[in-house]
Amino acid sequence: MQTKGRSIVAAIAGAVGFAAAAMHIESSVAETRGPVTDPVGVVEIDKGEPLQIGVYQVLSGPDTANGVDQKRAIEIAFAERDNILVGHPVLLHIEDSQCTPEGGQTAATKLAAISDLVIVLGPSCSSEATAGAPILWNAGIPSIGTSTSAPRLTAPERGLEFAGFLRTSYNDNDVGSSAADWAYNVLGVRRATTIHDGSVYTEQLANVFAEQFTALGGTITSREAVSPTDSDMRPVLTRIAADAPELIFYPVFVNAAGHITRQAKEIDGLEETQLLGSDAVFTREMIVAAGRAVVGFSFVANALEPDALGEGYPAFVERYKQTYGEAPIQGSHHQAYDAASIAIAAIEKAAVTNDEGDTYIGRQALLDALYATRDHKGLTGILSCTEHGDCGHFNFAVYEFTNSDPESFSPGVNPKKVYP
């Protein structure tokens, strides 16, 4: 009887303890290491030890070019400083997040387990950030999304778990609205269909487009969805063809976009329908995926012309070519570079180095320094971060592929800017 009683008490105690941990009770005890006291925690880097920075990007699958391009831009940002920051060599921990929530969760968990990881740059995809950013901030690690543009990630109601997340990419509220305006006012389209793949980025962007298009007076004939891994788009395109839309907006990734672009022209009723994507397909892989059907395919993106970007952009492109033997392979590299750039500035601001050469960085202090970014000169222009983490801005442009030879990929040439 006594044993049974003790067991019951132990079980209740365990349950209470678990519940307390699960409820994520904020600790009111600040951490002090060296001369720095911080409410979230302190990173201590001994003299000569590396300053550790995490990177998670999509490095496999049809969207590999997106992640590889951004990883390279980040590497260039640190290489420009000889990989030294606040007197310590920089060590990048790079993880493949696969542009899926599961990949983001796994990559973020691995990075969060690295003690004294200062900051994380990435990810590429909004679905990765939705899963990964809370995991990182739960470990006190801020992260800067480099092409994560889903509106909800920086919405005022996003939740405390995203307090440690900022981004140098633009907000899809701007992209979807601009695309709808262009379709309605410039192309003169009055009937449109949207297709998303259920991911955070594509669904939210498609919804913004549909809402703005409807507000302008247009008709959304249907809102369709496919799976990211779907190959046979003919049935859903046949369904769409029954409503005779003038335009199909499908802000999906390379795999699905390639199949839709190829197969749309084979469907009766869609031969003349305009096809419009988003910058998720601003990559050489889209030419491979779509083949001959890519010629004439348009997508909305952030303008990459020098007059739309910061003055350092041409020099960055030259450095990229010298380092990697080819021009940038996708359209978000400048955002990744800027993420590294503002991270460097914030670390320099928040770091305290003692006489022995040991460095201490308060985690909350670092986050505050990031949010305090104002008028920072970046490749995308002048960056200032809002209270909800938006640091990038959007220069609307429409690009069109002109050649189906993958070797001819060159931003500004193939695809070329057709608007404005």
Place this chain on the structure above:
Amino acid sequence: MTEVLQATKSALLRLSPVGATLWIIRIGIIALLLWGVVGSIIANRYSAAQWGDFVVFGLAIGSIYALVALGYTMVYGVLRLINFCHGDIFMFGAFSAYFAAAPLARAGTLEEDPVLGLAAIFAVAMGISAGLALLVERVAYRPFRHVQSLAPLICAIGASFVIQQSARGLFGSTVKAYPEISWLQGDFSVLSWAVPKLQAIVFLAAVTVMLLLYLVVMRSKLGRAMRALAEDRDAAALMGIDIDRVIVFTFLLGGLTAGVAGVLYALIFTQVHFFMGFVPGIKAFCAAVLGGIGNIPGAMLGGLFLGTVESLGPALVLEGLNIPAPYQLRDAIAFVLLVLVLIFRPSGFLGERIQRRA
């Protein structure tokens, strides 16, 4: 009439609570399906040609599922093992053949002599897939054939990962695209209905391969030995059948059909990447179970049925139920069908009814 009523009454009285629940579910599902179909027909959204297109697309992808399902079903028949890496064998064959297809396209062979070019592509895919299937059998399955545990299953899953990541290492992470062959583009005109040429050829090619396989299994000596082994392994061994040889032959046949399926898939959808085998592999497994795992005609029927339902189902049923974006649930159709078959007819369409235990 009275006798019928009496029989029905006594059958109902004998029904257990579980049996009654299953009957309610059956009736509910049929009612839901009918409601969806009636709703879609009343909406009158599609023309007859478009309905026909749904069927054609479904049969084309279904025939590919059927070819892959044959590999699952044959291996299960002789080894009572689900060969979970079969989808990746299908991927590996398609991917390898890309490296034959691309140079042939550049040399102009696929335009000047498409039959010869396609024959070469198929030969490469079938050879690589068959070789890989034999390697997997020798390395991952044979050592565990007599182990009565989960080891063979775990090996199968492990082999799947090894093949996927090997493809990634060898071929890269990015997408590759099969060349388009102009000979395969365009439509056939059938009674004033434009049937896509590529889908029709893929379907006919797949059916031809299935029939050839069926003839081999039913008429050849090794095929007879395969069926004997599937019936009773010990008795087959006592009859002097070389078990190892028959199993190797089974894997060979499965690999060959997977290679054909890989090329047909790549011809329709063009994109190949190291992860492309996962979803078709899972669906082909569902098709094999639908048709009756271990039953070759069942695998063919299951594949064609699954492909057609996937293509037609969202438009014919889900749309009538006013479910938005119905094509996002395509994959769910395969798995829901799998669950329903396992509940109501675990032996599949053409499998033998499982006798109730006394």
